Amino acid sequence: MSRAVCPGTFDPLTNGHLDVIGRAATMFDEVIVAAGVNESKNRLFEDSERVEMLREVLASYDNVSVDTFDGLLVDFCRARGAVAIVKGVRSPGDYEYELQMARMNRRLTGVETVFLPAAPEHTHLSSSLVKEVARLGGDVSPFLPASVHRRLLVRLGL
Ligand code: PNS
DSSP states (O other), X not given: OOEEEEEEXXXXXXXXXXXXXXXXXXXXXXXXXXXEOSOSSOOSSOHHHHHHHHHHHHTTOTTEEEEEEXXXXXXXXXXXXXXXXXXXXXXXXXHHHHHHHHHHHHHHHOOEEEEEEOOGGGTTOOHHHHHXXXXXXXXXXXXSOHHHHHHHHHHXXX
């Protein structure tokens, strides 16, 4: 049984995240999507709402579950018996940053990181940019699952 963790902030989940999670679900027997909570980052959505959105969107994936984690990602992976962390990579800049974390995580507990190149149609996507564009009146519906888009508009009072 191979189990992987797809970690992230998911504030909110984008179609780019969804693509990576779906691809991970074809590579591993089980995938745990792990939303980081209680970190210092400013969030638009509460922890509980980020998890709710993930569960709504991922309900149809039989081998994908959603959970939260606090503290070190490697501790969560070890507790869940995950052999790999899966991350999407959009650019060389992403890779530089992710590579250092991957090496540190491997050094800490031996957990491997698998990088999936973001699909070309998603390389411009990030949760932060989507929020900024939406706040300034741009149409972000092509970038988000429909239920997430609805919640984003409500949250931004649009
Ligand atoms: O969606 P994000 O913001 O890129 O997700 C980042 C996240 C939550 C995956 C990353 O910040 C993380 O792994 N945080 C857990 C804390 C940790 O383990 N830090 C040491 C990394 S080597």
